Amino acid sequence: METFLNRYRNLTVLLVALLAQLVLLAYQVRSHGDVRLIRVWAVTGVMPLARVLEGVRSNTFGFFREYFVLLDVRTENERLKKELGTLKMENQFLKTELATADRAQALAAFQSRSPSRTLAARIIGTGTGANSKVVFLDRGSNFGVGKGMAVVTPDGIVGKVIASYPTASQVILITDPSFAAGVISQKNRIHGTLKGQGHSICMIDYIQNEENVAVSEWFYTSGDDRVFPKGLPVGQVKISRQGKMFFKEVLLVPSGLQQGLEEVLIVLEGVHQDIPEVPQTQQPLHLLPAPPRDPASGEAHGVLSGNLSTDADQMLDRYKRIGETQGHTYGVAGPKPPNFNVTPEPPKPPRAEPAKP
Amino acid sequence: MISESGDLLLRRRQRKQYRFRPAALVLVSFAAILFQVYVPRFVEQLSYLELPLLVTVYFSLMRREPVAGVLIGSSIGLVQDSLSHNPLGMFGIVKTLVGYFAASVSQRFDVENMTIRFLLGFFFFFFHQFFYWVLASTLLGQQVGFDALQTLFFGLLNAAVAVPLFRVLDRL
Structure with missing residues (x-):
């Protein structure tokens, strides 16, 4: 036996290693359990380093800015080039800082107005x-994070916690093929199941072909899954068409993942909300003030007031001035009608008052 | 005569068996996993770069001992499993096989040749992805598609990365 094992030592070790892992796998699948200890070791070993890397990355812009500022230059041309580089870097740094501040501000605002208790x-x-x-x-069971908690942003749902470790927690995103959540449409309150597909677009399953789901319609969490509180935005329908069997084929663009993910909120205690009646507000549209009037164009067309814009208005204004010039009152019978062929004098611009000291 | 020269060649190759410091082995494996965990956050395309696999292949090839290949592969695979949401053992089993076969292959080929390294990197990536898909479908019942063309393409990319990476690791 010993000779046999020595002779086939490599194969024996391979079979033992494979068998051990198969047993481990079978145990987990059969008992729906987990070998938590190994995961805790791995996560505790790797995640602090990832956190350090993240800190280094976020401080890199500041470092480069300082580096360029302190760099000594000899010629004026080089100095100007370096200054330009510094300003560009600084600009980039400030833009990043501003974006971070905006995201943090949005999260804080959402956190304060949301009835659910959340953790950034x-x-x-x-x-x-x-x-x-x-x-x-970067938040785990030390902060009260537990398995099954919802993860959201102000724009929409992101995923749910599938494992919580002391220093970190693992979140499955809504785009993962094994993800599912209960959703409801905004207009007709149609229930469905949101499923990830492994890429940026999600699918809503179990909506009957007879139901009416319009493109661009918003979907919200229904609360049926007992993970996501009711009333959180999920996303907008991109494609809605008849399915081959009984159910519609509805594809949805998740709103929570559109802005990129850096900071999120973990819902520690969820509170169900109503589905909003008005459509989800988009980014506010910025409108410039009305442009100033061009006096030259006004004179050319004989326009007195900025309100006179149509041809009829301009003609009326022209006849009024002809009547005033020739002393004719319209509607009163006079000795002769006014001469409409003469060109009336243009209106005098208002005199500018002298500036007071 | 031919048999003697063959033996000499085999012995010469076996003499060139690399012995890595345990710290280097652990740190490089750790760095590869950390890369896979951290970098795809910013460059999503890099999630297809299987650095833990390439490191497994490299250490197994250069150690030329199937037992060492099994241990290296299963260890790296299990750590990878711990950071995924699948049950422990999926990456472990696949990488155990990769480690074993890579170490076995190294006794037959000149694994310092760049072309051989490229081909092995490509082959083991495809084997890894395909076998993982088979395990996920059969053992876990996951309905995940296997895109052979895409896997071949990513296999070429990984093999292209493997060649310079192995050169760097040669200096350890």
Whole structure:
């Protein structure tokens, strides 16, 4: 026996290693359990380093800015070039800082007006595997984060916590193929199940072909899954068409992932809300003030007032001035009608008052 | 005569068996996993770069011992499993096989040749992805598609990265 094992030592080790892992796998699948200890070790070992890397990355812009500022230059041309580089870097740095501040402000505003109790967290890593849509957050069970909690942003839902470790927690994103959540449409209150597909577009399943779902319609969480509180935005319908079997084919663009993910909110205690009646507000549209009037164009057309814009208005104004010039009152019978062929004098611009000291 | 020269060649290759410091082995594996966890956050395309696999292939090839390949592969695979949302053992089993086969292959080929390294990097990436898909479909019942053309393309990319990466790791 010993000789046999020595002879096939490599193969024996391989079979033992494979068998052990198969047993481990079978145990987890059969008992729906987890070998938590190994995961805790791995996450505790890797995530602090990811957190350090994240800190280094966020401070890199500041470092480069200082570097360029302190750099000594000899010629004027070089100095100007360096200054330009510094300003560009600074500009980029400030833009990044501003974007971060905006995101933080949006999160804080959402956190304060949301009835649910939430905890802000930062994404510090992604899961392993090419198709994995899993991320790690820098808040774990030490902060009260537990398995099954919803993860959202002010724009929409992001995912749910699938494992919580002391220093970090693992979140499955709504784009993962194994993700599902209950959703409801805004207009007709049609219930469906949101499913990830492994890419940026999600699918809403189990909507009957007879139901009416319009493109651009918003979907919200229905609260049926007991994970996401009712009334959180999910996304807008991109494609809605008849399915091959009984259910419609509805594809949705998730709103929570559109702005990129850095900071999120973990819903510690969710409170259900009503589905809003008005459509989801988009980015506010910025409108410039009305342009100033061009006096030259006004004179050319004989326009006195900025309100006179149509041809009829201009003609009326012209006849009024002809009547005033020739002393004719319209509607009163006179000796002769006014001469409409003469060109009336243009109106005099108002005199500018002298500036007071 | 031919048999003697063959033996000499085999012995010469076996003499060139690399022995890595345990700290280097652990740190490089750790760095590869950290890369996979952190970098795709910013460049999503890099999630297809399987650095833990390439590191497994490299250490197994250069150690030329199937037992060492099994241990390296299963360890890296299990850590990868711990950071994924699948049950422990999926990456572990696949990388155990990769480590074993890479170490076995290294006894037959000149694994310091760049072309051989490129081909092995490509082959083991495809094998890894395909076998993982088979396991996920059969053992976990996951309905995940396998895009062979895309896998071939990413296999070429990974193999292209493997060649300079192995050169760097040679200096350890």
